[in-house]
Amino acid sequence: MRLGLVQLCLGAIVVLMTSTLNRLMVVELGLAAVLPGALVALHYGVQITRPNWGFRSDNGGNRTRWIIGGMGFLALGALLAALAVVVLDGVFWAGMALSVLAYGMIGLGVGASGTSLLALMATATAPRRRPAAATITWLMMIFGIAVTATVVGSVLDPYSHARMIQIVATVTGGAFVLTCLAIWGIERGARIVAAPAAERMNFHAGMAEIWSEPKARVFTIFVFLSMTAYFMQELIMEPFAGLVFGMTPGQTTSLSGAQNGGVFLGMLTVGIAATGLRIGSLRGWVVTGCIGSAAVLGAISVAGTTGAVGLVTPLIMGLGFFNGMFAVAAIGSMMALAGDGRAQREGTRMGLWGAAQAMAAGFGGLLGAGLADAMRHLMGNDATAFGTVFVIEALIFLAAATMAARIMQKTTAPAGAALVPGE
Template sequence: MTLSWLQIVRLGLVQMALGAIVVLTTSTLNRLMVVELVLPAVLPGALVALHYGIQITRPQWGYKSDTGGKRTRWIIGGMAILALGGLSAAYGVVLMETQRGLGLIVSILAYAAIGVGVGASGTSLLALLATATAPRRRPAAATITWLMMIFGIAMTAGVSGQFLDPYSPDRLMAVVAVVTLGAFALTCLAVIGIERSVVARAEEASAPFLDGLREVWAEPKARLFTLFVFLSMTAYFMQELILEPYSGLVFGFTPGQSTTLSGAQNGGVFLGMVVVGVAGTALRLLSLRAWVIIGCLGSAAALIGISALGQVGPGAPLLPAVVTMGFFNGMFAVAAIGSMMALAGEGRDAREGTRMGLWGAAQAIAAGFGGLAGAALADLARTVMTDPAAFGAVFTFEALLYLASAVMALRVMEGKVSMAPVTRAAVAGE
């Protein structure tokens, strides 16, 4: 037996729970450090980069769940570590108000735990999906779980933002405790019994990991696509750590309002993904490459708009601009995922997992580097410019990266690849 549609959706709930915890640590806590605690933006940038950097070990977690079996154990165990890390990260911020050194130590340990938890739980979940999902359902399963993760991020940011105002350390700890414990409980309920009910397909014997990685890197298309993933994802994540501080410092948003802004952005991402899935499948409009380019160009235009609004300040329509950016981000992201799936099967046989692992590592490195670079550039610019001009310069640079990504997509991706193989089953299943 393989996974049913209901079981795939249940596993998607784990991705939703994972996103719910991570969004608090990468958006809300980083804003509190920069605005309320008046710390340099590079500090939360370094902490988030730490959690992304640790996720480079994802292949090792996948190997452990492959050889040790019982992926459910790794999924639940990883989520427990992630939940503990998320709660500890919030406590670290609270400690920084009175004991900055101790708070920093707690935060470093907490973000390291977050990286371990995401790597163990997320990788084992994807491994279970890959080995227990029927081949014709795998692209749909990936699409469903990705959308559910975005939904979890948007919902958590939006709802928790309403409960954070008026801000106080006790209120912060209460909100984060509810989210982390709820996410862990949801994970346990979602995965229980699934692994025992399916028979995962047997994995083919393969060369040692490093040998396989060298073979894939020798493929020109795989190598170029890796560079495209790194460049585009650097642009995608560069605003992650500065958007909420920007809203607070330039537009006067409260912690709750800026958290809600993050939720609205991810709501736009979700909508953009759905639009591409429906338009590319039901209406057969455009190719994956075209959707990637549209997403990159739209994201660049939205970032220029967000930068320009900083010159207006409080009262400017920041929320619609951020939702627009999220919408085009979603277009780009889901089309890029589809491209990964289409390209993973090209080249040497039995290396699909290695290619996806290589691109996943590039994404993790870009996520950490992009967030840290955005925060560092904002700090540097604020020493010589006003806040609106400093943040605006970083957003403009990010827009240029999106334009470069669009140009690279023209070279790397095939225009003839359609969206249908990626989401046809997803739309039918939903």
């Protein structure tokens, strides 16, 4: 639960960047969606360093310092990103320069803190409890995202730059303090042992060793494909609601809260069904989540073209529900596989999969934003343009479901785990 508080803080800060600040740039400042999309892609691209952070924490024997230091860097970067929005409103190039710096810092902070946190969870938790621990931790993260988006949405209107800066400063400062209180002393109590000096190797040799493991390599490819679909709508959903349905900044931020509330419910449903009722397999939940996400995306496309504003909130919450199903099954597999292979390389494996997820998130977000801009230019109709992008995303989700059905085994989750084998 304490590690989950740290994940909650990570989610609370990042949601401001991917939803609120993104919407302000596109709608209030009138910038092309590809610009904030490129900035978010930069923050994900920087996270290609995740394997290195994991490798360092494996060898250093002190993951706590990376978690706290990374959170501090993330909080400062997020505050600078908010200030950059104000500067963009006056001097475009100065604002872009500050944005590039800020989003780069955000990426480094998330990479250092997030990777070390996952590695600590993998090494401090008994193998049979790792998927359950991952489920609890991610539920807390989604809870933090949903609550932050909802509360910020309720207090952001009437919008002003000063109000936005005050809100971001409050969230980032509170997240840093809570992280320090939550993480303090956990690693000491768990008695984590670093890799012996005689067994340490350089980073490139360590990565080559992990990549030679068939399970780690195939899972990395699946993570990239599925997460590309997962993140394609992240940067365009709020602009879609604002441009097509005329929603205010507060309303669209609350819409993001509803979506993440759906993710929370989807994760909780899988956790209860798999643990308490012992229904379904890891592969089955992944496939169901991907197919359900594709179906809801198709429905959102239709709602936009028909002007059915009353269906937007329940549909987006439904999208979050199926996204949550898929995500918690993938996370359970990730935690179960983290300790499968050479010992004391959990951080490096988590870093590799985290880098694959981050690269897919950056690529997916930029692809979605770029396609939205292109379709709006070609079609001249916002509803049809965004709807086309949602259909493309749905097709990628179906491709990911097909891959999962073929490559994932029913026995991915260990006996006694939160996600159990057996259809």
